[in-house]
Amino acid sequence: MRILTGVLASSSALLSGVVGSASAACARLAFSRVSYGRAYPSSMPAAACKAAASSSAAADADAGAQKPWLFVGLGNPGRMYKGTRHNVGFEMIDAIAEAERISVSSKQFKAIVGKGLIGDVPVMLAKPQTFMNASGESVGQLVAYFKIPLNQLVVIYDDLDLPFAKLRLLPKGGHGGHNGMRSIIDHLKQSRNFPRLRIGIGRPPEEMGAISFVLRSFSKQEKEELEMTFQRGLQAVRIMVREGFNKSATFVNTPQPLEMLNRCKSPHIASKRRVDY
Template sequence: MNLCASLSSTSFPNLNRCFRFSKPLVSFPSSHGLLSLFCPKNSPAIAASITTDAMSAEPVKPKNKDPWLVVGLGNPGKKYAGTRHNVGFELVDAIAEAEGIPMSSVSFKALFGKGVIGDAPVILAKPQTFMNLSGESVGAIVSYYKIPLKQVLLVFDDLDLPFGKLRLLPKGGHGGHNGMKSIISHFKGSSDFPRLRIGIGRPPGKMDPVAFVMRPFTKQEREELNFTFQKGVEAVRVLLLEGFNKSATFVNTAKKIEQIG
């Protein structure tokens, strides 16, 4: 009888199980192991054995993850591009560029993109309804994809934060921001969703806040803001891949850690 064929049909016991030793005295290979010692790699006996094992194994199905929705708030059109009220749009653009997620389609009244960050599915959106009606777009996306509110991140400008500072919070009120008012209204009053606020500073002197948020940034402010966006992109990565607490620590305490170092 052919040696390979004989080995392929023989079942070798694990002799270590027959006696009670504190440690295995000898490690006996399985029949597949012996086949690999005596038979060539292209042996029909090995091919048949491997094929049988592969067919009998149950396929492992990956668990489906709920997508994250990251929404930047702003106003559409060239008139508002680059203004303080549109920093939410700009940070989402920075995320899309860094992660290679195209934002070329229009869906749910928003510029829209789908992709992954690490192994986390993500939807990026910039509502095109104008700021005060942002909830129409965001509410439709959340409803259609059945996204849990804890995985809806809103990114927007904040007058009450120093310029260029980020603050990540798990929930909260609208803080007078009309875009957030609209979204909370469409969520039936619920504000239990995370938000990443981007500080744009206070208006100088007695300037009307409405006029201030529609102003573009100075050259120096723009340079500082680029660093803010880099940090914001990293904060979103940490949020999606490592959880809210780690991202909040990175965002909210990073400056103190840098000063200590």
């Protein structure tokens, strides 16, 4: 009887270890690298994943699996808005997705969403499809469903009050007249305690209204300059998930030599009149 008990205990421990390993593998597969719609092949059968997930759901809940970072780029859906100033948030998400080989193609909670890894850190990329002024409808649902901590929600959007192609990364703040950010704050129960990566699009000419300006496309030269901005933003995102927000903010917010030179050449700073856009 003593021998039989020992065999049963050993078998139980072995089974527990197998199920645990399978669960970990399946959890990782949920945020696996993909190359625009084609996932890398996995040796984990679907049936095994389903069984492991079912067996260990309670254990995972108690252990508290690592929550992904959620990067949300703001913009307007549709071909007519592609490439406009108001859509640089979408373009930043596209740059991250391409560099990290994350397919942003599934539709969830009024957004196009992609899941993947940056290094070993799970991330989600999202582009709300609600139109700019209702961005919070999508973001609020994504945060609630996936239980994203607010300090791991990063909203990327255009900013009239920043010089063109300049980045600014802050841990929290108001909406600054940006209707997309206003909507997000409203749907997060007025919480402003989430990071935001602002991309400068400059101020409109005096004769042009803010709305007309943000819906205008970029020139060829501006597009080339923005590519450098997106590369810098990509580096900031990588630093953030691997080394923490503070180090990323230092990287982004420390003026570069060219920025310092441009500041010295500029005779004045344009007035910052609050506008909603």
